[in-house]
Amino acid sequence: MCQACGCGDSNVVPVALNERILAANDRAARHNREHFRDREVRAINLMGSPGAGKTAVLEATARALGRGAKVGVLAGDLATDNDAQRIRAAGLVAESITTGTACHLDAAMIHKGLHRMPQWRTFDYLFIENVGNLVCPAVYDLGQDVNVVALSVTEGEDKPLKYPTMFQKADLVLLTKIDLLPHLPDVSIAGIRANLSIVMPVPRMMMVSARTGDGIDRWVRWLEALRVPRATAHVVGAL
Amino acid sequence: MHEYSIVQALFDQIGDAARSHGAVAVRRVRVQIGEIAGVDVELLRTAYDLFRVRTLCDAAPIDIESVAARWTCPDGHGDIERGCALVCPSCARPARLAAGDEIVLTQLELEVP
Numbered sequence: 001m002c003q004a005c006g007c008g009d010s011n012v013v014p015v016a017l018n019e020r021i022l023a024a025n026d027r028a029a030r031h032n033r034e035h036f037r038d039r040e041v042r043a044i045n046l047m048g049s050p051g052a053g054k055t056a057v058l059e060a061t062a063r064a065l066g067r068g069a070k071v072g073v074l075a076g077d078l079a080t081d082n083d084a085q086r087i088r089a090a091g092l093v094a095e096s097i098t099t100g101t102a103c104h105l106d107a108a109m110i111h112k113g114l115h116r117m118p119q120w121r122t123f124d125y126l127f128i129e130n131v132g133n134l135v136c137p138a139v140y141d142l143g144q145d146v147n148v149v150a151l152s153v154t155e156g157e158d159k160p161l162k163y164p165t166m167f168q169k170a171d172l173v174l175l176t177k178i179d180l181l182p183h184l185p186d187v188s189i190a191g192i193r194a195n196l197s198i199v200m201p202v203p204r205m206m207m208v209s210a211r212t213g214d215g216i217d218r219w220v221r222w223l224e225a226l227r228v229p230r231a232t233a234h235v236v237g238a239l
Numbered sequence: 240m241h242e243y244s245i246v247q248a249l250f251d252q253i254g255d256a257a258r259s260h261g262a263v264a265v266r267r268v269r270v271q272i273g274e275i276a277g278v279d280v281e282l283l284r285t286a287y288d289l290f291r292v293r294t295l296c297d298a299a300p301i302d303i304e305s306v307a308a309r310w311t312c313p314d315g316h317g318d319i320e321r322g323c324a325l326v327c328p329s330c331a332r333p334a335r336l337a338a339g340d341e342i343v344l345t346q347l348e349l350e351v352p
Contacts, residue, residue, distance in 0.1 A: 012266050015347045017256060021249050021270070022342055104241050136241035139277040139342070164308075165277035168336070197324040201310070201333035 025140055028107035032143025035114070036126070042226045043126045045142050047166065048150035049159075050132030053176035055083045056210035057150055057219075058127055062090040064213070064220045069124040069227075074113040076105040076131040083129060093119060104136035107143055124227060134163040145226060146171040153177050153184055157191040164199040172204045172222065179209040242282040245342065246290050252344055257295050262349035265299040273341040274308040299348070308339030 020026060036043045048054050058073060065071060072093040075083040079098065087094035095117045097109050110128060114120050128144060130137040138147075149170040151159055154177060160167040167173065173196060181187065189207070196203040206222065208215035253265060268287075272278050280303050287301045310319040312327035313335045319325055325334040 011351050012348050013260070013351055015256060015260060015349055017252070017344050017346060019252060019344050020342060021245055021252060021344050024248060024251065102241075102244065104244075106244070135277060139241055139245075165275045165340075168275060194324075197326075198322060199325070201325040201335070 022140070025107050028111060029141035029143040032107055032110055032114070036143060036145065039121045039123075041120060041123050041126050042146075042223075043128060043142070043144040044223075044226075045128045045130060045137075045144035045147045046150065047130045047134075047137045047147065047170075048132065048176075049134050049152070049155060052132065052150040052152045052155065053210055054129050054132070054150045055086050057174060057176060057208065058087055058092070058129065059090040060208070060210035060213060060216050061127075061220065061223070062087070062092050064216045065223075069223075070122055071125045071127065072117060072120055072123045073127045073129055074105075074110060074117065075129040076109070078102075078131060087129075093117065093123075099131055103131055103133050104140055105130050105142060106140045110142045125223065134159065134166045138163075138166040138169050148172045148174060150174045150176050151192075153180055153187050157188060157195055160192070160195040160199045167196060167199045168201075170200060170204075172206065173200075174219065175205055175207045177209060177211075178207045178214060179212045241277075242279060242286045243290075245278060245283065246286040249287070249344060250290060250294065250296070253296060253347060256347055257349060260349050260351060262295070262351050264350040265296045265347055266350055267302065267346075267348035268296060268299050268344070269302045269304065269346040271304045271306055271341040271343045271345050273306045273339040275336075275339045276342045278342055280305060304345070306338050306341050309337045310334040311337040 046054050073087045074095055074097055075087060076097045076099055077083050081096045084094040084096040095113055097105060097113045120126055128142055147170050149166060151173055153175060193205060196205060206215055206219055208219055257265060272280055284301060284303060291297055310325050311334060313332055314330050316327050316329040319334045
């Protein structure tokens with residue numbers, strides 16, 4: 001007899017599946033990754049809270065890289081084109097992906113975004129500026145090479161512990177707005193590092209200020225290390 | 240609130256499985272959600288209950304099995320204690336996530352004619 005509701009129906013069969021629910025997204029992400037590898041484009045998924053300084057980091061990165069690299073940006077934004085406009089003003093190629101109410105980008109959105117930006121094939125770097133959110137974007141593989149999380153010094157030391165999924169998936173944490181540290185006597189950099197070590201197996205953090213340019217040179221060197229041919233590539237650690 | 244998009248993906252999978260088995264209804268859905276998968280179990284349940292009305296899953300409750308996060312030494316020196324740095328205390332190698340990131344449809348109970 002049917003165990004679920006006692007209806008007497010004997011034709012209820014258990015079917016074992018054991019499939020990832022996001023298998024369709026994973027397939028789309030693999031497809032994107034193959035495209036990026038074929039064209040030797042390094043794809044960087046840049047995540048972080050709203051206001052963590054993701055767009056400002058990209059503006060500073062554009063200034064620092066100058067003509068040394070071809071860079072494009074797919075900017076996820078709930079409702080506006082503001083981020084892409086800022087990035088274009090900084091001299092980079094940028095397209096918005098307006099997500100409406102969706103709190104994250106998924107692999108299919110990236111694929112569609114690439115169709116609207118055919119010059120991506122010539123890029124050295126494709127930055128994917130994810131929707132400002134420390135929860136949802138971490139769940140979706142986009143086909144990126146690396147995940148970078150921007151965490152601003154004003155957000156509090158315990159963010160890594162509150163959002164372990166996001167930080168666990170980060171290859172690098174950019175601690176942003178460090179020019180504000182003199183005004184924040186209670187923020188402990190050692191505390192942030194200790195919390196990262198509890199959620200990241202290989203905790204890597206770099207301190208940057210997009211405003212003053214502090215630390216941006218090290219971030220750019222980290223990016224340049226990603227361009228080492230893939231067979232011999234390694235990700236440089238934060239010092 | 241990506242739980243809604245996860246439920247949409249779940250319904251796509253359930254629809255595929257039901258079609259391939261010739262099922263007329265789903266009687267139960269079992270999923271596993273890891274502690275650090277980034278999915279809120281209660282939100283997932285709410286989203287599922289909203290979506291299932293007048294679908295194949297109308298009479299199918301969802302069983303959500305939560306899976307605790309477990310980090311372990313890649314060289315077999317055992318698990319990392321909760322709340323500690325994610326390096327092996329014996330060999331200092333970075334820990335590997337052994338469990339806790341599951342977002343998995345494990346089993347369906349299908350009503351077949």
